[in-house]
Amino acid sequence: MSMTTRAHPDPERLAALAGADPDALSDRELIAHVAECAACDGQVRDLRALRAALAELPDLTPSRPLRLLPPVPQPTESAGWRIGLRRAFAPLAVAGMVLLLVGGVGATGALGPADAGAFFQRIQFSAPAALEAATGQPEESAADVGMAPDEVASPEGSRGQTGAIATDFPRAADASAAPAESLVEVTAGEDTSRDGDLAMVEDRAGWILAALAGVGLLALALVLRRTAVPIDRVSSGR
């Protein structure tokens, strides 16, 4: 019995050699011993055969059908109506901003007549005047639409004077006349000034209401935005 046979290496070193561990493969003493020792050589052969068999173990068929993909995120029922409400945010916000803008500008008088109704009527009645300016044929504009010139004019005046219709509108005329009256009344005392302010507010009530409606719509849109965000939008689970 040789020295190498008596001094068997640690079995774990043999297992490492069987597994082609780089450290074991570079161990000359271990390699030399295995080459001379039939018992250790047999053990390494067994371990190599074992590894080869383990490497052949086949795949297995799952015991039950597996879900191969995570579920597609779906809105839960509770979140569905909240998402619907949330979608109303954009149109409400846009409508609110438009109303606020138009109402605000109108209330400051930048659009001309203080009264919203008068403003829209002026736009309507200015159309024939613009047509006349463009064509130079004052009578055709009315005739073309099948109306007598006096039908186009305002109820109270300027019959047949289509070109002057816009400036002859009674409310506008009243408004243009107002400064003169106000001048007289201001000198009469403060009460008349308050009446004038009140009258101005009444005249511009339409614009103010429009602006307030815009603010309301904006507020509603913001409330929807904050409260209707679906928290449990995604359904999880296997």
Next chain:
Amino acid sequence: MSDSDRSRPATRTGPLAEEAAVVAAAARGDRSAFTQLMEHYQGACYGLAWRLLGDPDLAADATQDAFIHAYDHIKAYRGGVFRSWLLRITANASYDILRRSQRRPTTALPEPEEGEADIADPRAVNPVAETARAELYRALDAALRLLPEDQRVAVVLADVYGMDYQEVAESIQSPIGTVKSRIHRGRLRLRVLLADQRELFEG
């Protein structure tokens, strides 16, 4: 262990045809491409999970966890063998379940019953050889289940699924020296457990 637990495809799953293109499509969010990959590799992943956990339901859970993780992280896949990448994910998912459950399923060896052995495919070229091979696989799986958990996990990852020391160490979050020791001791113990069935290895 029921027959369905041990039902096996004939061989190990190889790479999918044009796998790189399918993986690229899956990384772009193509769910059908991802499904194709998972269908192809589900046997490999389930087999690994089953051998690590020793329980069919837990193995199915681990495999599905691995698929979900793979779906979420496939954009981070940086090439290499896709099967190995997926198996590492499966190993991590299985080991997570193992640690959570703290199970020790190796106390009892399920004794083979009469007639329970895998039935060889009658269409096989050599039914006798196929039967012997099926018996070998069954003996190996039974012996693996008898290993202590730490050794079984290390041997399965290294010797059954071909991971190197570094990959095993990362999967089970242990030092490489510890991993080597577990693998070597596991091999030696398996040899002892299978000493009476050496004829199976010689066929």
